[in-house]
Amino acid sequence: MLYTEKVVSGYNKVMIVNHIDIQVDKGEMVSIIGRNGVGKSTLMKTLIGLNKVEKGKIYLGNRDITKTKAYTRAQIGIGYVPQGHGVFPLLTVEENLIMGRNINSRKAADNFEIVYSYFPRLKERKKQKAGTMSGGEQAMLSIGRVLIGAPEIILLDEPSEGVQPNVVSQMGEILIKISKELKITILMVEQHMGLIQQISDRGYVMDKGSIVASISKEQIHNSEEIRRYLTI
Ligand SMILES: Nc1ncnc2c1ncn2[C@@H]1O[C@H](COP(=O)(O)OP(=O)(O)OP(=O)(O)O)[C@@H](O)[C@H]1O
Numbered sequence: 059m060l061y062t063e064k065v066v067s068g069y070n071k072v073m074i075v076n077h078i079d080i081q082v083d084k085g086e087m088v089s090i091i092g093r094n095g096v097g098k099s100t101l102m103k104t105l106i107g108l109n110k111v112e113k114g115k116i117y118l119g120n121r122d123i124t125k126t127k128a129y130t131r132a133q134i135g136i137g138y139v140p141q142g143h144g145v146f147p148l149l150t151v152e153e154n155l156i157m158g159r160n161i162n163s164r165k166a167a168d169n170f171e172i173v174y175s176y177f178p179r180l181k182e183r184k185k186q187k188a189g190t191m192s193g194g195e196q197a198m199l200s201i202g203r204v205l206i207g208a209p210e211i212i213l214l215d216e217p218s219e220g221v222q223p224n225v226v227s228q229m230g231e232i233l234i235k236i237s238k239e240l241k242i243t244i245l246m247v248e249q250h251m252g253l254i255q256q257i258s259d260r261g262y263v264m265d266k267g268s269i270v271a272s273i274s275k276e277q278i279h280n281s282e283e284i285r286r287y288l289t290i
């Protein structure tokens with residue numbers, strides 16, 4: 059579904075992401091874990107096209123998207139939920155969803171009800187300004203906003219950030235349902251052990267801009283090992 063070959067990227071000649079090879083197959087839920095500042099968000103921004111690839115390649119299916127604009131990547135099926143959720147605070151819930159739909163208006167015309175079926179709270183709150191919602195509600199909205207564009211793969215950057223612990227596990231359940239029922243692939247950056255263990259089929263560990271380990275489902279459930287990767 060999505061794979062990279064020795065991708066290098068960064069900011070203003072300072073390279074942050076260093077020869078990254080990752081692969082996510084159709085229907086998988088894969089996590090990228092690692093401490094603060096190791097380059098996880100930079101990698102995600104590179105995958106969606108907000109950061110330029112300096113070296114290496116990115117493929118979506120058979121298509122080389124290394125030089126494809128972010129807007130086009132969204133249209134051809136990559137949904138991106140940035141760290142901090144990135145909702146438009148002054149727009150209502152419904153208007154935020156419309157912004158997501160406009161990326162891919164043809165396919166997404168009827169997707170409001172699908173989004174509301176996974177997130178009934180968003181329907182109840184559709185006239186509320188997004189900035190006045192709780193962290194958990196904003197997280198749900200940010201996921202709804204990409205879901206409405208009918209993506210094939212969703213890139214999630216720390217969806218648990220600013221979300222109450224009990225809501226994080228609800229969010230995990232919804233992500234699992236979305237992935238299974240709508241056959242959407244998920245690549246998630248996370249540091250929240252509970253969410254990592256709840257949804258991941260497998261994972262990668264990132265450190266200092268590189269992938270330093272690939273972790274199996276069994277290893278994901280070894281809390282001591284995961285804690286070590288998150289805190290070393
Ligand atoms: N816009 C930017 N311009 C220059 N440097 C940046 C920019 N964004 C991030 N960096 C630097 O890139 C490095 C990696 O940051 P990044 O946000 O990718 O890490 P992260 O693993 O996502 O961290 P966190 O877990 O805190 O979200 C850091 O040293 C950071 O200071």
Ligand SMILES: [Mg+2]
Pocket residue numbers: 098099100141215216
């Ligand atoms: Mg980050």
